[in-house]
Amino acid sequence: MIFENIYDIIAFILSSAGILQRMQSYSDALGIPIAPKLIIILVESALLLVGVALMVMFLTWMERKVLGHAQARLGPMITWYHGLLQPIVDGVKLLSKEDLMPRRADKWLFFIAPMIAFVPALLVFIPIPFGCCGAIISDLPMGILYVMAVSAISPIGILIGGWASDNKYSLLGALRAAAQDLSYEIPMVLTIIGIVLITGSLSLQEIVEFQDKIWFVFLQPLGFIIFLVAAIAEMSRIPFDLHESESEFVAGFFTEYSGMKFAFFFLAEYAHLFGIAAIMTTLYFGGWHGPMIPMIPPIITSIVWFTLKVLVIIFFTMWLRATVPRVRVDQILDIGWKVMLPLALFNVFITGLLVAGGVL
């Protein structure tokens, strides 16, 4: 049995239990034959949402633990075993908080900004292969292009949030964040071109399958370094965390947000972190490839490998946060435009030459 994507897997499970056939006959009788498909898609979306939310919760806990131990502390310890339930406690706290809105804020924009920031962070996961044998929501033929396009939406949410708050800190923070996101997206896309030149495909699944023998981190070392720096900037992690810059603008663009709206920005940030780490794994670290263990179905082993690689990358960014200070706003833009962009172009040039020469 070979599955294309998660939809097939759910359909297979349902039909082997006989549920799908019964649902189909009911909906045929009602005259809406598409209903079972829609239900499966809904289940799939819920799975994605729950999966990402669980991962985000784990990441917030991990961030505190890693930072704590790096700083000679313990981090959260009270809630259950080593504070593992801390994210849930935090969630309850945020839910029960008063939802403040500045009197002169633009109400609608203030309301939708967190969603505009959060939804793209979730949509990024659609074409990412989490594992082999169909652990992918949809293998889009232009997957990587889709990922970059969707993740380029979130600065709009940030800008809207900063503008709608009617606060100088928020506005300045939002402008900084947008400037940073835009200037690092370009080198990022350019380094991806190097990979696409080699594989000849935009599909993420095919990119992963190409790395069967050798990972792209070895084929594209310069590209990887540029991608890593750009990714840290896109994740808004510490050497490049202009989004927050809490010592200057209190909390950047979400200074005025509280309660669940704040939680959405927070979720978006960590979902973005997870998303970019997943893309980096897919592009440079062979995605779900790894030694398969006999007796365990390959789909599970591959998902474990994928998750481990993602966690290692995220651990690296947390480690970085514990070590280095923040780069100044103009220096960030300088690095982006004067260093990263030429290097990325150079990388594309070299890769193009090698591909044309038949070396790669």
Added chain:
Amino acid sequence: MARTEEYQLNVGPVHPSTHGVLRFLLTMEGETIKDVEMIIGQLHRGIEKIAESRSYLQFIPYTDRLDYISGMTNNYGFTKAVEDLAGITVPKKAEYLRVFVMELNRIVNHLVCIGSLLLDLGAATMIIYGFRERHKILELFESLSGARMTFNYIRPGGVRGDIPEGFIDKAKAFLRDMPKRLDDYAQLINENEIVLMRMKGIGMLSPEDAINYGVTGPMLRGSGVSYDIRKDDPYSVYEELDFKACTRPECDTYARYIVRMDEMYESLYIAEQALDRIEHLGGPVKAHFPRIFTPPEGEVYSRIEAPKGELGFYIVSDGSTRPYRVKIRSPPFCSLQALPQMVEGLKIPDLVATFGIVDIALGDVDR
């Protein structure tokens, strides 16, 4: 070139990086600072006025609350002024104890300063490491004075009491471990590329301007002026101890940071020497100081090298049990005045970095 309009940005008094209740009113053009207005006084407690209604001995606890990070030097600053006024001679052992605690307090102050500076720059690790070492020093202080921040330890005539049992060993263990820790911190920060990017060439203050503004302490020594009251106008037993004044000629934030790092090593060295003498000296740690103390009529200005700069106490006595007037020259108040010039034309992140190394305690600025 697009024309931008100037606007005003209020920073503080409740803000993560104003170290208390200082308020900045920035005139900005885009992200560039055109002018800084500092609004101080939110922590004004009228300590100078309180001094007029307290006896000399009663006022010492108030000095702990001036610069609450380095209470020992404040204690000593006032004590020295009173001793100068009354002409009291202090036992040698007490003087060495005073030097020992003051130098450890300098380390505490510099650790907190560097830690909070790096916290403002975005690296949260250093402040927690710094507080770990601070905790060890405060434990030593606690065993001496019974308090962790408001010591009331150094008094006219000597110190509060002799060292407790086992103190020498604990202090020695600390002095043995600390240089390694400092090396670790230097390794973490000194050559860090981003730290260099953020601190080199930022917040320039020429030696002339620094002197004209009355800037003292590590700030002035970071501008290449070798001015250390411990050397230039020696007090206590500093003349008998071997140390050097640390200076750097670069005039920028990084130079001031390095001066502070170097001073911590020097302080450790001084503290080691002082501890050695304490161990071998016997005798009392407190000369007689009358409960009801009436100094002769007159006035005195005495200054010491506090961790943040020159700390001066000017006391006018009318011969009664209470001072007629006490004027405190607090170092951060003077250093802060140079800030607008240092940050003009820079960006807000630079303001945070420059302000962080000025190293103020609002309790000392507002008094």
